[in-house]
Amino acid sequence: MRHSIRIAVGPVQFRIGSDWAEPISALGRLYAGYPQDDALPAEATVRLFAARPWRRWLRPSVHIGGDFIVPDALPLPLSMGLLAAEMGMNLQVALGWRRHMLLHASAVAKDGRAVILSGESGSGKSTLAALLGEGDWRLMGDEFTLIDPEGGDAFAFPRAVSLKNEAIAEVAARVDPVRLGPLLAGTPKGDIRHLIPRPEAIAAMHEPARAALLLFPRFGGEVAIERMGEGEAFVRLTEASTNYVALGEAGFAALTRLVRETPAYGISYPDSATGIALVEQLWAERPR
């Protein structure tokens, strides 16, 4: 492919190829602080391609592909090429990664322990993680958290954080503008802007952390904390994992151990400040 870039995020070595220069340069700026090693073989491949040669120039339209392709997926306009690249990176890992159990969750770490926030888009997990990461927590990731099936530790996958709509202003108010990517307005998911994790978080991206809390956040509701039983946490996490089934007994053992060893709570909150306070409270009260 005409344009390409190699980026390592956590344990995953990506190669991203594109029919256009723009998404690759945008990725280059966003991921300037990440290892871009030419000597490591790529484990995940993303391709941003034009469906027909002339669509490179005529109403340029970016299809997302690579090791895995979603058939009939709608392409994005070139102006959102960076979003396409990010979605492509998510897709390849979600469908292809087998070394760790993948949870659709954000995570932050402190003192070698991790708080895992599991939820769908809109649950607020990305925003909470980003804000905690600007405090005295290490951001491990906003989209995926990796669990080592053998040892049980959580590993980071610290991609650029995808901030949506109101969260953009909230986070932008707290960080140096140089840490934000371009504004992608009017995407299928609303307005998006990427936050580059702090250099310390990127530098520490290979460090494991032992899960201390499993939280299931729900944004927009009265303040509530509800202890969740092992059974329910197990079910919710199987739904939140893209590769649980593919891991066989190793996945079963890993998830069983995780829910037995880690207290789980559903939390709901009307705004970020309250959400953060709930996290800090549960952290302070955690069993040692």
Add this chain to the structure above:
Amino acid sequence: MSAVRTFVDLLARRRDSAALAPLDWDGVIGVARSEAMLATLAHRLAHADLPPTVAALFADQRAAAAVAQRQALWEAEMARRALAPAGIEFVLLKGAAYAAADMSCAAGRQIGDLDILVLASDIRRAENLLLNAGWEWVKSDPYDDAYYREHMHELPPLIHKNRDRMIDVHHTILPRTHRITPDALALMSDAVTSGSGYAVLNPADMACHCAAHLLADGDLQGGLRNLWDFHTMTRDFAEADPGFWGRLDERAALHGLQDAVHRAARLSRDLYGVMLPSRWDRHDPSDRWFRRRLLARDDWGRVTDPLLEQAFYIRSHWLRMPPAMLAKHLWTKWRKR
């Protein structure tokens, strides 16, 4: 050297993995994935000299393939539970058969749907038993449905409502409208029992089916993998039975598949380096197009020769049905796109 040729050379052990530069692996892994053969390569190179990340990736792939194989064989077990009480016998085909018979091509092989062969006279009863046991029709339009029943060699696909896995029930190994008509009764009556208790085709029939699937059935998509299956099974069968190639010739003649089987053998020789007995060791100029089609992958795993791909797509349909039907079918397919 192109990634696809390196990939084929690694499988055939003509190339030493230690000689690859780190970036060479990008292309090899990309091609392997696009051919659904990454775990196969991982098995082939299990003890080779590899960069640490490639070794780790291969270990992941071998483990994941083992899980997937168990899941695929479970479908065979559940089909057995549904059909055996009614006395319906079935023969496993393709990937599930290779796994059930513990064949070398099963190592790391991705198995898709469960393919089984039943007697034509049993197909209605089999359909009902499977529907009762929780399988249901995959949603399709009435045209596809009618096409399947009238002309193909199988029921329309069934998918299990809980496990979400498909089963394809065949009563012959090539479509009824195909120019070649293998002897389905012979396939079933001469089936053998594998170590795990399931019926599979006998070795010569299995190689015939593999060649048929590779060449007479399809547009060569997934060709490298099907050819690898053919190559390893004929190699292993011939090692166990010195008369195998002769048996294969006889069976291929019975099924009208001699052209396909001989071509598959020549392509195995050309790509994977097998030694063929003299009667088989020919050279046919038209093999060139098949070799090109098989090797038409670039370093990013894309098909490089779309016109050739299109030609093979049309060829595969041409083989399956009379020209008038072909025109109608392609028109309808194109309109739906």
Add this chain to the structure above:
Amino acid sequence: MTDRSYRAAPPGALRIELLGELTAIFDRRSMQTHLVVSPMPEILDAMGADQCDAATLASRLAATFDLDGETDAQPILVERLGELAAMGLVERA
């Protein structure tokens, strides 16, 4: 509904873990995870190595569960056995 006989999975096939209110069962033969509640785990436990029908199960379970009369439990157990068979955890004998 006819009362059929079923056979449980052979030893070692199932990995059973209690998770609070739920029982998680991993079937090593199918690689499937099943999440069940009472009386499923008790039924599997009571089946033992031989084949078993609902009537036999009812009498075995009468000790653990407060069953009014064994005949009341039978139709329920017939249904539960059918469900376990659909999951692949037991097999028609």
